[in-house]
Amino acid sequence: MNKITVLGAGAWGTAVAIALAARHDVLLWGRNPAQMAATAAARENTTYLPGQPLPDSLRVSADFEQALAHVEHAGADEAPLLIAACPVAGLRPLLEQLKGRTNIPNVVWLCKGFEYGTGLLPHQVVREVLGDAIPAAVLSGPSFAQEVARGLPCALAVASTSKALRDSVVATVHGGNLRVYACDDVIGVEVGGAVKNVLAIATGTADGLGLGLNARAALITRGLAEITRLGLALGGQASTFMGLTGMGDLILTCTGDLSRNRRVGLALAQGKPLETIVAELGHVAEGVPCSKAVRDLAARLGVDMPITNAVAAVLFDGYDAAEMAKQLLARDPRNELA
Ligand SMILES: NC(=O)C1=CN([C@@H]2O[C@H](COP(=O)(O)OP(=O)(O)OC[C@H]3O[C@@H](n4cnc5c(N)ncnc54)[C@H](O)[C@@H]3O)[C@@H](O)[C@H]2O)C=CC1
Numbered sequence: 001m002n003k004i005t006v007l008g009a010g011a012w013g014t015a016v017a018i019a020l021a022a023r024h025d026v027l028l029w030g031r032n033p034a035q036m037a038a039t040a041a042a043r044e045n046t047t048y049l050p051g052q053p054l055p056d057s058l059r060v061s062a063d064f065e066q067a068l069a070h071v072e073h074a075g076a077d078e079a080p081l082l083i084a085a086c087p088v089a090g091l092r093p094l095l096e097q098l099k100g101r102t103n104i105p106n107v108v109w110l111c112k113g114f115e116y117g118t119g120l121l122p123h124q125v126v127r128e129v130l131g132d133a134i135p136a137a138v139l140s141g142p143s144f145a146q147e148v149a150r151g152l153p154c155a156l157a158v159a160s161t162s163k164a165l166r167d168s169v170v171a172t173v174h175g176g177n178l179r180v181y182a183c184d185d186v187i188g189v190e191v192g193g194a195v196k197n198v199l200a201i202a203t204g205t206a207d208g209l210g211l212g213l214n215a216r217a218a219l220i221t222r223g224l225a226e227i228t229r230l231g232l233a234l235g236g237q238a239s240t241f242m243g244l245t246g247m248g249d250l251i252l253t254c255t256g257d258l259s260r261n262r263r264v265g266l267a268l269a270q271g272k273p274l275e276t277i278v279a280e281l282g283h284v285a286e287g288v289p290c291s292k293a294v295r296d297l298a299a300r301l302g303v304d305m306p307i308t309n310a311v312a313a314v315l316f317d318g319y320d321a322a323e324m325a326k327q328l329l330a331r332d333p334r335n336e337l338a
Protein backbone atom coordinates (compact mmCIF):
# COMPACT_ATOMS: atom_id res chain seq x y z
CA MET A 1 0.00 0.00 0.00
CA ASN A 2 1.36 3.43 -0.99
CA LYS A 3 0.42 6.95 -0.10
CA ILE A 4 -1.06 8.87 -3.04
CA THR A 5 -2.31 12.44 -3.30
CA VAL A 6 -4.44 13.35 -6.30
CA LEU A 7 -4.39 17.11 -6.97
CA GLY A 8 -7.53 18.07 -8.88
CA ALA A 9 -11.01 16.79 -8.19
CA GLY A 10 -12.63 16.90 -11.61
CA ALA A 11 -14.02 13.82 -13.32
CA TRP A 12 -10.66 12.18 -13.98
CA GLY A 13 -8.95 12.99 -10.70
CA THR A 14 -11.96 11.67 -8.81
CA ALA A 15 -12.14 8.48 -10.89
CA VAL A 16 -8.42 7.77 -10.48
CA ALA A 17 -8.68 8.40 -6.74
CA ILE A 18 -11.64 6.02 -6.48
CA ALA A 19 -9.83 3.31 -8.43
CA LEU A 20 -6.57 3.60 -6.47
CA ALA A 21 -8.26 3.82 -3.08
CA ALA A 22 -9.07 0.13 -3.35
CA ARG A 23 -5.35 -0.66 -2.96
CA HIS A 24 -3.69 2.47 -1.56
CA ASP A 25 -3.97 5.24 1.02
CA VAL A 26 -5.38 8.00 -1.20
CA LEU A 27 -6.20 11.65 -0.56
CA LEU A 28 -8.17 13.62 -3.18
CA TRP A 29 -7.57 17.39 -3.12
CA GLY A 30 -9.74 19.96 -4.90
CA ARG A 31 -9.24 23.73 -4.96
CA ASN A 32 -12.88 24.63 -4.26
CA PRO A 33 -13.55 24.31 -0.49
CA ALA A 34 -17.36 24.35 -0.82
CA GLN A 35 -17.29 21.66 -3.49
CA MET A 36 -14.91 19.49 -1.50
CA ALA A 37 -17.04 19.88 1.62
CA ALA A 38 -20.09 18.81 -0.39
CA THR A 39 -18.14 15.89 -1.85
CA ALA A 40 -17.00 14.80 1.61
CA ALA A 41 -20.54 15.05 2.99
CA ALA A 42 -22.24 13.22 0.11
CA ARG A 43 -19.33 10.76 -0.41
CA GLU A 44 -19.83 11.53 -4.09
CA ASN A 45 -18.48 14.21 -6.44
CA THR A 46 -21.89 15.35 -7.62
CA THR A 47 -20.41 18.18 -9.70
CA TYR A 48 -17.89 16.29 -11.83
CA LEU A 49 -18.56 12.58 -11.40
CA PRO A 50 -22.16 12.09 -10.27
CA GLY A 51 -23.40 8.61 -9.48
CA GLN A 52 -20.01 7.22 -8.43
CA PRO A 53 -19.76 6.68 -4.65
CA LEU A 54 -16.42 7.37 -2.99
CA PRO A 55 -14.97 4.39 -1.12
CA ASP A 56 -14.88 4.86 2.67
CA SER A 57 -11.09 4.84 2.70
CA LEU A 58 -10.73 7.79 0.27
CA ARG A 59 -9.91 11.03 2.08
CA VAL A 60 -11.13 14.29 0.60
CA SER A 61 -9.69 17.74 1.29
CA ALA A 62 -9.43 21.31 0.06
CA ASP A 63 -6.40 21.94 2.29
CA PHE A 64 -3.30 22.03 0.08
CA GLU A 65 -0.86 21.67 3.00
CA GLN A 66 -2.70 18.62 4.27
CA ALA A 67 -2.73 17.14 0.76
CA LEU A 68 1.03 17.53 0.41
CA ALA A 69 1.78 16.37 3.95
CA HIS A 70 0.02 13.12 3.03
CA VAL A 71 2.84 12.23 0.62
CA GLU A 72 5.78 14.34 1.77
CA HIS A 73 6.47 12.42 4.94
CA ALA A 74 6.26 8.84 3.72
CA GLY A 75 8.51 6.15 5.15
CA ALA A 76 11.74 5.07 3.47
CA ASP A 77 10.18 1.84 2.16
CA GLU A 78 7.21 3.66 0.58
CA ALA A 79 6.95 5.06 -2.97
CA PRO A 80 4.42 7.87 -2.64
CA LEU A 81 2.91 9.52 -5.71
CA LEU A 82 1.74 13.06 -6.28
CA ILE A 83 -0.73 12.94 -9.17
CA ALA A 84 -1.62 16.19 -10.94
CA ALA A 85 -5.12 15.68 -12.32
CA CYS A 86 -6.01 19.18 -13.50
CA PRO A 87 -6.46 20.35 -17.13
CA VAL A 88 -3.38 21.51 -19.06
CA ALA A 89 -4.25 25.15 -18.36
CA GLY A 90 -4.09 24.45 -14.63
CA LEU A 91 -0.82 22.52 -14.64
CA ARG A 92 1.58 25.46 -14.44
CA PRO A 93 -0.33 27.30 -11.68
CA LEU A 94 -0.70 24.05 -9.75
CA LEU A 95 3.00 23.21 -9.98
CA GLU A 96 4.00 26.77 -9.07
CA GLN A 97 2.55 26.00 -5.63
CA LEU A 98 5.10 23.18 -5.24
CA LYS A 99 8.14 25.28 -6.01
CA GLY A 100 10.67 25.51 -3.23
CA ARG A 101 9.36 22.46 -1.35
CA THR A 102 12.08 19.97 -0.57
CA ASN A 103 10.09 16.79 0.00
CA ILE A 104 8.09 16.50 -3.22
CA PRO A 105 7.74 12.83 -4.13
CA ASN A 106 7.42 11.35 -7.62
CA VAL A 107 5.14 13.52 -9.75
CA VAL A 108 2.69 12.05 -12.27
CA TRP A 109 0.35 14.09 -14.48
CA LEU A 110 -2.79 13.04 -16.35
CA CYS A 111 -3.61 16.06 -18.52
CA LYS A 112 -3.77 15.84 -22.32
CA GLY A 113 -2.89 18.82 -24.46
CA PHE A 114 -0.40 21.51 -25.37
CA GLU A 115 -0.18 24.55 -23.14
CA TYR A 116 -1.98 27.37 -24.88
CA GLY A 117 0.25 30.39 -25.50
CA THR A 118 3.57 28.56 -25.15
CA GLY A 119 2.81 25.48 -27.26
CA LEU A 120 4.61 23.38 -24.65
CA LEU A 121 3.80 19.77 -23.83
CA PRO A 122 3.02 19.03 -20.17
CA HIS A 123 6.44 17.46 -19.50
CA GLN A 124 8.06 20.68 -20.71
CA VAL A 125 5.86 22.71 -18.38
CA VAL A 126 6.81 20.39 -15.51
CA ARG A 127 10.49 20.80 -16.32
CA GLU A 128 10.20 24.60 -16.62
CA VAL A 129 8.51 24.91 -13.24
CA LEU A 130 10.06 22.13 -11.14
CA GLY A 131 13.36 21.53 -12.94
CA ASP A 132 14.92 18.15 -13.72
CA ALA A 133 15.60 16.90 -10.23
CA ILE A 134 12.10 15.59 -9.42
CA PRO A 135 11.23 12.24 -11.03
CA ALA A 136 8.24 12.85 -13.29
CA ALA A 137 5.95 10.75 -15.50
CA VAL A 138 2.82 11.03 -17.61
CA LEU A 139 -0.01 8.50 -17.25
CA SER A 140 -2.27 8.38 -20.29
CA GLY A 141 -4.35 6.15 -22.54
CA PRO A 142 -7.96 5.30 -23.43
CA SER A 143 -9.79 5.86 -20.15
CA PHE A 144 -13.21 7.39 -19.67
CA ALA A 145 -13.53 8.52 -16.06
CA GLN A 146 -17.00 7.05 -15.56
CA GLU A 147 -15.84 3.57 -16.59
CA VAL A 148 -12.68 3.65 -14.46
CA ALA A 149 -14.71 4.80 -11.45
CA ARG A 150 -17.05 1.83 -11.98
CA GLY A 151 -14.06 -0.53 -11.94
CA LEU A 152 -14.39 -1.57 -15.58
CA PRO A 153 -11.23 -2.84 -17.33
CA CYS A 154 -8.85 -0.22 -18.68
CA ALA A 155 -5.28 -0.19 -20.06
CA LEU A 156 -2.97 2.80 -19.65
CA ALA A 157 0.64 3.66 -20.38
CA VAL A 158 3.08 5.43 -18.10
CA ALA A 159 5.90 7.29 -19.80
CA SER A 160 9.00 8.68 -18.17
CA THR A 161 12.67 8.98 -18.97
CA SER A 162 13.31 7.41 -15.56
CA LYS A 163 13.05 3.61 -15.64
CA ALA A 164 12.90 3.55 -11.85
CA LEU A 165 9.85 5.80 -11.89
CA ARG A 166 8.16 3.85 -14.70
CA ASP A 167 8.62 0.68 -12.67
CA SER A 168 7.39 2.37 -9.52
CA VAL A 169 4.21 3.73 -11.19
CA VAL A 170 3.48 0.35 -12.75
CA ALA A 171 3.99 -1.34 -9.36
CA THR A 172 1.56 1.10 -7.73
CA VAL A 173 -1.15 1.67 -10.33
CA HIS A 174 -1.24 -1.68 -12.17
CA GLY A 175 -3.70 -4.03 -10.52
CA GLY A 176 -7.36 -4.90 -10.26
CA ASN A 177 -8.93 -4.04 -13.59
CA LEU A 178 -6.23 -1.47 -14.42
CA ARG A 179 -3.37 -2.61 -16.65
CA VAL A 180 -0.43 -0.25 -16.92
CA TYR A 181 2.22 -0.58 -19.60
CA ALA A 182 5.58 1.20 -19.36
CA CYS A 183 6.99 3.36 -22.13
CA ASP A 184 10.00 5.67 -22.46
CA ASP A 185 8.54 7.92 -25.18
CA VAL A 186 7.17 10.85 -23.19
CA ILE A 187 6.80 13.06 -26.27
CA GLY A 188 4.94 10.41 -28.28
CA VAL A 189 2.56 9.66 -25.43
CA GLU A 190 1.79 13.33 -24.83
CA VAL A 191 1.33 14.21 -28.51
CA GLY A 192 -1.12 11.31 -29.01
CA GLY A 193 -3.14 12.31 -25.96
CA ALA A 194 -3.25 15.97 -27.00
CA VAL A 195 -4.15 15.73 -30.67
CA LYS A 196 -6.74 12.96 -30.35
CA ASN A 197 -8.96 15.48 -28.56
CA VAL A 198 -8.93 17.76 -31.60
CA LEU A 199 -9.75 14.80 -33.85
CA ALA A 200 -12.63 13.78 -31.58
CA ILE A 201 -14.14 17.23 -32.20
CA ALA A 202 -13.71 16.66 -35.94
CA THR A 203 -15.30 13.20 -35.80
CA GLY A 204 -18.16 14.36 -33.59
CA THR A 205 -18.85 17.17 -36.03
CA ALA A 206 -18.83 14.80 -39.02
CA ASP A 207 -21.14 12.36 -37.23
CA GLY A 208 -23.44 15.21 -36.22
CA LEU A 209 -23.60 16.38 -39.82
CA GLY A 210 -24.58 12.84 -40.88
CA LEU A 211 -21.50 12.33 -43.05
CA GLY A 212 -21.53 8.59 -42.33
CA LEU A 213 -19.35 5.83 -40.95
CA ASN A 214 -16.97 5.89 -43.92
CA ALA A 215 -16.19 9.53 -43.17
CA ARG A 216 -15.68 8.66 -39.51
CA ALA A 217 -13.15 5.94 -40.34
CA ALA A 218 -11.40 8.28 -42.77
CA LEU A 219 -11.10 11.03 -40.16
CA ILE A 220 -9.75 8.66 -37.52
CA THR A 221 -7.19 7.18 -39.89
CA ARG A 222 -6.08 10.44 -41.45
CA GLY A 223 -6.13 11.91 -37.94
CA LEU A 224 -3.65 9.27 -36.88
CA ALA A 225 -1.48 10.38 -39.80
CA GLU A 226 -1.60 13.95 -38.41
CA ILE A 227 -0.71 12.77 -34.90
CA THR A 228 2.20 10.78 -36.30
CA ARG A 229 3.53 13.62 -38.48
CA LEU A 230 3.49 16.10 -35.62
CA GLY A 231 4.77 13.58 -33.09
CA LEU A 232 7.73 12.60 -35.27
CA ALA A 233 8.57 16.25 -35.91
CA LEU A 234 8.68 16.80 -32.15
CA GLY A 235 10.89 13.76 -31.53
CA GLY A 236 8.35 11.02 -30.68
CA GLN A 237 8.70 7.40 -31.80
CA ALA A 238 6.49 6.10 -34.64
CA SER A 239 5.46 2.94 -32.77
CA THR A 240 4.02 4.96 -29.86
CA PHE A 241 1.30 6.36 -32.13
CA MET A 242 0.09 2.81 -32.86
CA GLY A 243 -0.26 2.09 -29.14
CA LEU A 244 -2.70 2.81 -26.32
CA THR A 245 -1.96 6.53 -26.08
CA GLY A 246 -2.10 7.00 -29.86
CA MET A 247 -4.50 4.85 -31.83
CA GLY A 248 -6.14 3.45 -28.68
CA ASP A 249 -7.17 6.78 -27.21
CA LEU A 250 -7.98 8.17 -30.65
CA ILE A 251 -10.49 5.38 -31.33
CA LEU A 252 -12.05 5.70 -27.88
CA THR A 253 -12.47 9.45 -27.97
CA CYS A 254 -13.61 9.70 -31.58
CA THR A 255 -16.27 6.99 -31.23
CA GLY A 256 -17.38 7.05 -27.58
CA ASP A 257 -20.21 9.40 -26.64
CA LEU A 258 -18.74 9.74 -23.14
CA SER A 259 -16.07 11.95 -24.74
CA ARG A 260 -16.56 15.64 -23.99
CA ASN A 261 -14.55 16.55 -27.09
CA ARG A 262 -16.71 14.37 -29.32
CA ARG A 263 -19.77 16.00 -27.76
CA VAL A 264 -18.38 19.45 -28.62
CA GLY A 265 -18.26 18.30 -32.25
CA LEU A 266 -21.81 16.91 -32.15
CA ALA A 267 -23.03 20.24 -30.76
CA LEU A 268 -21.08 22.25 -33.36
CA ALA A 269 -22.89 20.30 -36.06
CA GLN A 270 -26.16 21.53 -34.58
CA GLY A 271 -24.93 25.09 -35.15
CA LYS A 272 -24.53 25.94 -31.46
CA PRO A 273 -22.06 28.73 -30.65
CA LEU A 274 -18.86 27.60 -28.93
CA GLU A 275 -19.54 29.63 -25.77
CA THR A 276 -22.90 27.88 -25.31
CA ILE A 277 -21.36 24.46 -25.93
CA VAL A 278 -18.58 25.02 -23.40
CA ALA A 279 -20.99 26.41 -20.81
CA GLU A 280 -23.41 23.48 -21.23
CA LEU A 281 -20.59 20.91 -21.05
CA GLY A 282 -19.55 21.86 -17.51
CA HIS A 283 -16.19 20.11 -18.02
CA VAL A 284 -12.99 20.92 -19.82
CA ALA A 285 -12.80 19.98 -23.52
CA GLU A 286 -9.05 20.09 -24.07
CA GLY A 287 -9.40 19.79 -27.84
CA VAL A 288 -10.80 23.33 -28.05
CA PRO A 289 -7.71 25.30 -26.92
CA CYS A 290 -5.47 22.50 -28.20
CA SER A 291 -6.70 22.90 -31.79
CA LYS A 292 -5.34 26.45 -31.81
CA ALA A 293 -2.10 25.53 -30.06
CA VAL A 294 -1.50 22.64 -32.49
CA ARG A 295 -2.39 24.76 -35.52
CA ASP A 296 0.21 27.36 -34.48
CA LEU A 297 2.85 24.78 -33.62
CA ALA A 298 2.33 22.77 -36.83
CA ALA A 299 2.59 25.95 -38.88
CA ARG A 300 5.87 26.84 -37.14
CA LEU A 301 7.24 23.35 -37.78
CA GLY A 302 5.92 23.10 -41.35
CA VAL A 303 3.81 20.03 -40.50
CA ASP A 304 0.68 19.49 -42.62
CA MET A 305 -2.39 19.08 -40.36
CA PRO A 306 -5.49 19.79 -42.46
CA ILE A 307 -8.07 18.24 -40.12
CA THR A 308 -6.70 20.10 -37.10
CA ASN A 309 -6.68 23.34 -39.12
CA ALA A 310 -10.29 22.77 -40.13
CA VAL A 311 -11.34 22.24 -36.49
CA ALA A 312 -9.57 25.43 -35.40
CA ALA A 313 -11.14 27.36 -38.29
CA VAL A 314 -14.65 26.24 -37.27
CA LEU A 315 -14.05 26.87 -33.56
CA PHE A 316 -12.26 30.21 -33.76
CA ASP A 317 -12.58 31.76 -37.22
CA GLY A 318 -16.30 31.43 -37.83
CA TYR A 319 -16.02 28.87 -40.64
CA ASP A 320 -19.01 26.64 -41.35
CA ALA A 321 -18.39 22.98 -40.44
CA ALA A 322 -20.07 21.52 -43.55
CA GLU A 323 -18.08 23.91 -45.75
CA MET A 324 -14.84 22.83 -44.04
CA ALA A 325 -15.71 19.16 -44.72
CA LYS A 326 -16.12 20.04 -48.42
CA GLN A 327 -12.78 21.85 -48.41
CA LEU A 328 -11.02 18.87 -46.82
CA LEU A 329 -12.38 16.59 -49.54
CA ALA A 330 -11.46 19.04 -52.31
CA ARG A 331 -7.74 19.09 -51.46
CA ASP A 332 -5.35 17.69 -54.08
CA PRO A 333 -4.81 13.92 -53.91
CA ARG A 334 -1.62 12.72 -52.23
CA ASN A 335 0.20 9.49 -51.43
CA GLU A 336 -1.34 7.87 -48.37
CA LEU A 337 1.95 7.28 -46.56
CA ALA A 338 3.62 10.55 -47.54
N1 LIG B 1 -12.41 12.72 -17.88
C1 LIG B 1 -11.72 11.75 -18.44
O1 LIG B 1 -12.29 10.71 -18.78
C2 LIG B 1 -10.25 11.90 -18.66
C3 LIG B 1 -9.61 13.13 -18.60
N2 LIG B 1 -8.26 13.23 -18.85
C4 LIG B 1 -7.58 14.51 -18.79
O2 LIG B 1 -7.47 14.91 -17.42
C5 LIG B 1 -7.50 16.34 -17.34
C6 LIG B 1 -8.59 16.76 -16.35
O3 LIG B 1 -9.82 16.32 -16.90
P1 LIG B 1 -11.15 16.17 -16.06
O4 LIG B 1 -10.87 15.92 -14.64
O5 LIG B 1 -11.98 15.19 -16.76
O6 LIG B 1 -11.77 17.64 -16.22
P2 LIG B 1 -13.05 18.24 -15.50
O7 LIG B 1 -13.52 19.37 -16.34
O8 LIG B 1 -14.01 17.18 -15.13
O9 LIG B 1 -12.46 18.83 -14.13
C7 LIG B 1 -11.39 19.73 -14.14
C8 LIG B 1 -10.96 19.91 -12.70
O10 LIG B 1 -9.70 20.55 -12.67
C9 LIG B 1 -9.78 21.59 -11.70
N3 LIG B 1 -8.79 22.60 -12.02
C10 LIG B 1 -8.74 23.43 -13.07
N4 LIG B 1 -7.65 24.23 -12.96
C11 LIG B 1 -7.03 23.87 -11.82
C12 LIG B 1 -5.89 24.34 -11.12
N5 LIG B 1 -5.16 25.36 -11.57
N6 LIG B 1 -5.56 23.75 -9.95
C13 LIG B 1 -6.29 22.74 -9.47
N7 LIG B 1 -7.39 22.26 -10.06
C14 LIG B 1 -7.74 22.84 -11.22
C15 LIG B 1 -11.20 22.08 -11.77
O11 LIG B 1 -11.56 22.77 -10.59
C16 LIG B 1 -11.94 20.75 -11.88
O12 LIG B 1 -12.10 20.16 -10.63
C17 LIG B 1 -7.72 16.86 -18.76
O13 LIG B 1 -6.49 17.22 -19.32
C18 LIG B 1 -8.29 15.66 -19.49
O14 LIG B 1 -7.99 15.67 -20.88
C19 LIG B 1 -7.52 12.14 -19.11
C20 LIG B 1 -8.10 10.89 -19.17
C21 LIG B 1 -9.50 10.69 -18.97
Ligand SMILES: O=C(CO)COP(=O)(O)O
Nearest residue numbers: 141142143144259260261
Ligand atom coordinates in the same frame (compact mmCIF):
# COMPACT_ATOMS: atom_id res chain seq x y z
O1 LIG C 1 -9.14 11.41 -22.57
C1 LIG C 1 -10.21 10.85 -22.45
C2 LIG C 1 -10.36 9.41 -22.60
O2 LIG C 1 -9.15 8.76 -22.71
C3 LIG C 1 -11.42 11.65 -22.17
O3 LIG C 1 -11.79 12.29 -23.33
P1 LIG C 1 -12.70 13.61 -23.28
O4 LIG C 1 -11.88 14.65 -22.56
O5 LIG C 1 -13.01 13.92 -24.68
O6 LIG C 1 -13.92 13.23 -22.49
